[in-house]
Amino acid sequence: ETGVTQSPTHLIKTRGQQVTLRCSSQSGHNTVSWYQQALGQGPQFIFQYYREEENGRGNFPPRFSGLQFPNYSSELNVNALELDDSALYLCASSTGSDNEKLFFGSGTQLSVL
Amino acid sequence: DQQVKQNSPSLSVQEGRISILNCDYTNSMFDYFLWYKKYPAEGPTFLISISSIKDKNEDGRFTVFLNKSAKHLSLHIVPSQPGDSAVYFCAASGNFGNEKLTFGTGTRLTIIP
Numbered sequence: 001e002t003g004v005t006q007s008p009t010h011l012i013k014t015r016g017q018q019v020t021l022r023c024s025s026q027s028g029h030n031t032v033s034w035y036q037q038a039l040g041q042g043p044q045f046i047f048q049y050y051r052e053e054e055n056g057r058g059n060f061p062p063r064f065s066g067l068q069f070p071n072y073s074s075e076l077n078v079n080a081l082e083l084d085d086s087a088l089y090l091c092a093s094s095t096g097s098d099n100e101k102l103f104f105g106s107g108t109q110l111s112v113l
Numbered sequence: 114d115q116q117v118k119q120n121s122p123s124l125s126v127q128e129g130r131i132s133i134l135n136c137d138y139t140n141s142m143f144d145y146f147l148w149y150k151k152y153p154a155e156g157p158t159f160l161i162s163i164s165s166i167k168d169k170n171e172d173g174r175f176t177v178f179l180n181k182s183a184k185h186l187s188l189h190i191v192p193s194q195p196g197d198s199a200v201y202f203c204a205a206s207g208n209f210g211n212e213k214l215t216f217g218t219g220t221r222l223t224i225i226p
Contacts, residue, residue, distance in 0.1 A: 004156070041218055042117070042202050042204075042216030042217050042218045042219055043157070043202070043216045044216070045213040045214060045215070048213065056212075056213055090156055090157070092156070101159070102159065103156075104157050104158070105156050106155050106156050
């Protein structure tokens with residue numbers, strides 16, 4: 001059983017650029033959630049995808065968007081990067097809305113210069 | 114607006130003693146609470162949870178206590194072991210765990226051998 005994998009592990013971008021982060025969910029999981037963890041903060045919910053449809057969104061602007069593919073892998077896209085977007089981005093997969101069974105990846109550390 | 118608060122950024126405990134991590138919340142709609150543990154360079158992993166219909170839940174060395182009137186929960190680890198050194202996040206959810214997680218800022222626990 002493979003776990004949740006995220007790529008890349010680290011990324012450096014400049015302000016105004018666009019970035020795509022990728023997540024492969026754990027085998028058998030059809031739900032993917034994305035969280036942003038800024039330095040010294042807890043993870044903050046960005047959005048969740050269930051069977052390729054957005055299924056809930058946190059307090060993030062529209063320049064944060066996502067996709068889920070038929071194999072349940074997912075992408076997080078951020079346009080017009082700002083310095084405050086520098087954070088660890090965590091992907092978590094599950095078989096539904098059972099938060100106890102939320103399996104997190106190791107994250108992508110994004111630095112915006 | 115921090116709805117879940119962990120007021121102690123760090124805690125050091127002697128090996129074999131009890132570790133007590135605290136968490137406060139402000140949103141009365143939260144009815145499900147979870148603790149996650151995070152090692153460096155890894156994603157958070159689920160540790161233990163409690164529903165608002167209970168005031169205590171035990172799993173081996175880990176016990177979570179919930180005081181609804183005070184909007185306070187705590188995680189007790191006894192006896193503490195060196196492998197327990199990690200960052201612990203308190204998280205809360207509504208609809209008995211079926212809604213997005215709201216995380217606290219975390220407490221870094223260090224077990225001293």
